[in-house]
Amino acid sequence: MRIVFAGTPEVAVPALDAIAASDHDLVGVVTRPDAPAGRGRKLVASPVGQRAEELGVPVLKPEHPRDPDFQDALRALEPDCCAVVAYGALLPQSALDIPVHGWVNLHFSVLPAWRGAAPVQHSIWSGDEVTGASTFRIVKELDAGPVFGIMTERILPGDTSGDLLARLAEGGAGLLVKTMDGIADGSLEAREQPADGLSYAPKIETDDARVDWTQPAIAIERQIRACTPAPGAWTTYDGERLKLGPVTVTDLALPPGELAAGKSRVVVGTGTHAVLLGDVKAFGKKQMPAADWARGVRIESGTVLGEG
Known part of the structure; x- marks a missing residue:
């Protein structure tokens, strides 16, 4: 399949690398605009943006994915599917409709548990013993789309959110590639999330x-x-x-x-x-x-x- 990858922080880089190394054709990357960093506050590309440039992949950095110019550029890439890991912006329906197979998100929880921005942090804070990652088709409602696949991961007694997220990023990268494989050959069908077990993980502020x-x-x-x-x-x-x-x-x-x-x-x-x-x-x-x-x-x- 022709895949466009959307992501921004370091945690999304393992999945980008996995897609790039797969049998699929990585035709573009979408990431957030360059942001000020360091003492000089110079504009710096996101970790995903930097890695995409190293891979020689076209990079799109829209201020917002509703921008018509961005959507035209995305449409020109003719993606079969867009793979998403921690992109950081809400996707309008007009953008969701562009790829043939929609946008597939890698989320770091076993849905419907911990929908939202901080699933790993909330799973540790709540004392969960097991968490995981899910791939699902993005819909308008927050993290509510039908699920393609899941993986589970034990939360170790001393895990920080950084420790756990690093393991989920590596394991989730493989899950995302397998999901792309299953969509491409027609062997994988998304299933609606169960009604039970729903919880939310809003961003944790200072x-x-x-x-x-x-x-x-x-x-x-x-x-x-x-x-x-x-x-x-x-x-x-x-x-x-x-x-x-x-x-x-x-x-x-x-x-x-x-x-x-x-x-x-x-x-x-x-x-x-x-x-x-x-x-x-x-x-x-x-x-x-x-x-x-x-x-x-x-x-x-x-x-x-x-x-x-």
């Missing part, structure tokens, strides 16, 4: 990632893993933001938010057991082990995180 130390330790531990690396879990110390890496639940007990620092470890109280802090990053400082940070700021007994 304010959502603030830790409430009155919550149970296990809930805080999951929240921090879910928000690592983005948007980054945080609390406050002395009125300034302190970013938190993954923590470990202990058998110790302290009042919520209260710190206890030793030579080699720092623990903080929660609504249940205290947690052992891992790496932290204070405002304007580099990331470092919590014990090193505590020595630098000379934590006093009874200091409480999250105040102010």
Whole structure:
């Protein structure tokens, strides 16, 4: 089949590479426009855009996929199917109608669970033991189209959202190619999603990632893993933001938010057991082990995180 690939961030690159290496004909790539990055705020192509240029594939960067010029350019590529991974823009029906077999999205959950922008983060935060990825035909309703195929992936005890997403991106790339194969030879038929098990995964904002130390330790531990690396879990110390890496639940007990620092470890109280802090990053400082940070700021007994 003639395939146009649509994606933007680094997590979409494995699928782009898999399509490029398949028996299908990758005739174009759609990605978000170049964006300012770095200290100089120079315009930089997205990771997918950069990889497409390395592959020598034509790249389309519309401000919005409803733009008539973009749709004309897409139509000129004569795609049989458009494969999508984390493109980052809503597709109007006029664009959805262009490829013969529609647009097929790789979504990082087992649908209908966790429809939306942050399925991996929500699956970890909620304590799911298993997640996965799904390929489905895009329709107007959010992540509601009929499903072609799924894969499952166990969530390991120490997984951050970054760890889990990396594995799903690799496994999902193979699933996407198999889906394209099945559509091409007519052996694969999409099935409507079941009515049961529907849940939503809206984008997690920075304010959502603030830790409430009155919550149970296990809930805080999951929240921090879910928000690592983005948007980054945080609390406050002395009125300034302190970013938190993954923590470990202990058998110790302290009042919520209260710190206890030793030579080699720092623990903080929660609504249940205290947690052992891992790496932290204070405002304007580099990331470092919590014990090193505590020595630098000379934590006093009874200091409480999250105040102010």
